[in-house]
Amino acid sequence: xxxxxxxxxxxxxxxxxxxxxxxxxxxxxxxxxxxxxxxxxxxxxxxxxxxxxxxxxxxxxxxxxxxxxxxxxxxxxxxxxxxxxxxxxxxxxxxxxxxxxxxxxxxxxxxxxxxxxxxxxxxxxxxxxxxxxxxxxxxxxxxxxxxxxxxxxxxxxxxxxxxxxxxx
Amino acid sequence: xxxxxxxxxxxxxxxxxxxxxxxxxxxxxxxxxxxxxxxxxxxxxxxxxxxxxxxxxxxxxxxxxxxxxxxxxxxxxxxxxxxxxxxxxxxxxxxxxxxxxxxxxxxxxxxxxxxxxxxxxxxxxxxxxxxxxxxxxxx
Numbered sequence: 001x002x003x004x005x006x007x008x009x010x011x012x013x014x015x016x017x018x019x020x021x022x023x024x025x026x027x028x029x030x031x032x033x034x035x036x037x038x039x040x041x042x043x044x045x046x047x048x049x050x051x052x053x054x055x056x057x058x059x060x061x062x063x064x065x066x067x068x069x070x071x072x073x074x075x076x077x078x079x080x081x082x083x084x085x086x087x088x089x090x091x092x093x094x095x096x097x098x099x100x101x102x103x104x105x106x107x108x109x110x111x112x113x114x115x116x117x118x119x120x121x122x123x124x125x126x127x128x129x130x131x132x133x134x135x136x137x138x139x140x141x142x143x144x145x146x147x148x149x150x151x152x153x154x155x156x157x158x159x160x161x162x163x164x165x166x167x168x
Numbered sequence: 169x170x171x172x173x174x175x176x177x178x179x180x181x182x183x184x185x186x187x188x189x190x191x192x193x194x195x196x197x198x199x200x201x202x203x204x205x206x207x208x209x210x211x212x213x214x215x216x217x218x219x220x221x222x223x224x225x226x227x228x229x230x231x232x233x234x235x236x237x238x239x240x241x242x243x244x245x246x247x248x249x250x251x252x253x254x255x256x257x258x259x260x261x262x263x264x265x266x267x268x269x270x271x272x273x274x275x276x277x278x279x280x281x282x283x284x285x286x287x288x289x290x291x292x293x294x295x296x297x298x299x300x301x302x303x304x305x306x307x
Binding site: 158 | 253262
């Protein structure tokens with residue numbers, strides 16, 4: 001049966017010999033357009049309310065546990081890869097503007113909030129915006145915000161190369 | 169202002185997702201098979217705690233001395249932003265050492281704290297000579 005499917009016309013695959021015979025034939029006729037992709041900077045809440053993120057929100061017993069779990073979650077990684085910090089704050093603000101009707105609607109809000117934990121500690125403008133967010137509809141929203149603010153310790157890094165006087 | 173700690177290590181890194189500091193291979197001594205030498209790479213790490221009332225930015229001065237001999241001096245702008253803690257990480261390449269003895273890194277903040285750490289440069293050739301001149305006795 002498997003062999004029949006591979007050789008059949010409905011399999012979509014062409015035997016190697018026949019492929020070689022049609023050198024001038026182009027399999028992909030339509031030109032690929034990379035500029036017109038549907039994936040933009042904004043991500044829908046459904047896309048990031050993954051089962052693992054939902055589970056983390058469901059089973060978390062402390063804000064610190066939830067932050068730790070969500071940080072490693074693919075949903076937060078996806079948000080960080082696809083959106084700028086400014087866009088994450090904007091998305092969270094928009095999500096918080098609507099009252100949550102179901103518990104699952106809280107998942108994207110927590111995902112956005114935890115994604116903000118990677119923001120540069122020296123970006124004062126952005127931190128002001130984060131501190132101004134009204135997180136009252138998230139039970140652990142304020143606790144998580146305090147947690148990520150406390151962890152945002154600035155690192156002053158310097159590089160020096162000393163010229164060696166030993167050569168003289 | 170208070171210094172939480174100051175030390176020298178081979179490398180230090182900051183975790184991108186958690187912003188946590190990791191320090192690798194802390195330098196408590198440096199064995200030198202011959203002198204003078206150049207320490208190829210060393211990282212000075214310090215965490216400074218500020219009082220709330222103090223300024224967001226302070227200017228620190230780091231001095232390196234080797235066996236009381238001046239090696240280098242740098243002025244460092246240290247930014248606390250809005251928090252109470254600031255990390256200072258300095259990566260050095262090529263620190264010249266002429267003789268064995270203590271190497272001291274001293275970060276001084278005017279009207280504030282001083283973060284200081286010292287490690288010994290040990291001349292292995294000299295140590296071997298001492299061991300040969302004083303052979304072990306067996307009963």
